[in-house]
Amino acid sequence: MLNLDSLIIEFDKGLRTLFSQAHSTRPYPDAGLPEAALSASEKNKAAALMRVNHCGEICAQALYQGQALTAREPQVQHKLAQAAQEETEHLAWTARRAHELGGHLSLLNPLWYTSSLAIGATAGLLGDKWNLGFLAETERQVGAHLQSHLAALPPQDMRSRAVVQQMYVDETQHADMAVQLGGAELPLPVKLAMQLSGRVMTRTAYWV
Numbered sequence: 001m002l003n004l005d006s007l008i009i010e011f012d013k014g015l016r017t018l019f020s021q022a023h024s025t026r027p028y029p030d031a032g033l034p035e036a037a038l039s040a041s042e043k044n045k046a047a048a049l050m051r052v053n054h055c056g057e058i059c060a061q062a063l064y065q066g067q068a069l070t071a072r073e074p075q076v077q078h079k080l081a082q083a084a085q086e087e088t089e090h091l092a093w094t095a096r097r098a099h100e101l102g103g104h105l106s107l108l109n110p111l112w113y114t115s116s117l118a119i120g121a122t123a124g125l126l127g128d129k130w131n132l133g134f135l136a137e138t139e140r141q142v143g144a145h146l147q148s149h150l151a152a153l154p155p156q157d158m159r160s161r162a163v164v165q166q167m168y169v170d171e172t173q174h175a176d177m178a179v180q181l182g183g184a185e186l187p188l189p190v191k192l193a194m195q196l197s198g199r200v201m202t203r204t205a206y207w208v
Contacts, residue, residue, distance in 0.1 A: 022091035029093060029166040030159035035100075042154040047103025048206045049149050050160060053167065054094035055106040055205035056142060059116040060087045063138060066120025067131050076128050076181060080135070083174045090170070093163045101160070106205040132183030137191055139175035141198055143168055 038046065064084035071077045095105060106112070123134040146168040153160050186194075 022088050022095060024089040024092040026089055028096070029162040030097065033159045033162055036154070036156040036158060038101075038154055038157060042157070043101050044103075046153055046157050046160050047098050047101035049153060050094050050098040050101060050163075051103050051106055052202050052205045053146070053149065053164065054091060054098055055109060055112055055201060056145065057087050057090040057094060058106075058109050059112050059201065060084075060138070060142070061091065062113045062116035063120035063123075063135075066117040066122075067124045067135065070121050070124025071128055071131055072124075073128050076132065079177060079181060083135075083177070086170050086174070090167050093167070097160055097163050107208055108204065112201060112205075129182050129184040130186075132178040132181050133186050134183075136175045136178035136183040137186050137194060139171045139178070141191075141194060142171045143175065145198065145202065146171065 061084055064080050064087060068077050068080035068084070071080060098105060124131045146164050149164050150161060150168070153164065
């Protein structure tokens with residue numbers, strides 16, 4: 001049920017997501033791996049890819065929070081909150097790795113967050129089966145995006161690759177969870193629109 005207390009809580013989560021340092025309760029996936037010798041161009045490319053991944057996790061946080069805000073079944077709300085916690089860990093991993101590579105985070109994160117929050121809340125209002133279907137399709141597309149990054153990262157950059165690989169495992173589990181809870185298959189036009197918006201975000205975040 002949407003109420004003032006829920007809105008205040010979500011506003012606080014938004015501020016923390018955008019302006020506080022995220023923390024991971026799990027060990028960092030790249031813990032113990034040596035830093036690779038990278039050329040300047042390789043380091044810049046890896047940092048840009050990690051910035052894109054961090055931006056994607058900002059969007060995921062907002063989507064999940066918006067979806068949980070308007071979800072109807074307590075079980076669905078709980079699973080969305082659990083997934084959001086894992087996305088918080090992804091924020092910590094990608095932010096640290098981007099900074100280690102000498103990169104910066106996207107200056108447009110507040111824009112990505114607020115737009116994704118609105119999309120997530122709208123998906124929740126459509127009913128839990130569509131809410132979960134939207135989650136599943138989002139995670140499938142994120143998984144494909146992460147696989148493309150594994151192919152694009154310098155082969156010797158095992159630290160970045162370890163982070164992206166664990167993120168891929170988590171996103172796949174989120175998609176499977178949504179389907180198991182009754183997520184509906186989205187219409188093709190909706191999937192294509194999601195792909196288009198995702199391309200706009202990733203290409204912009206690569207540079208800004």
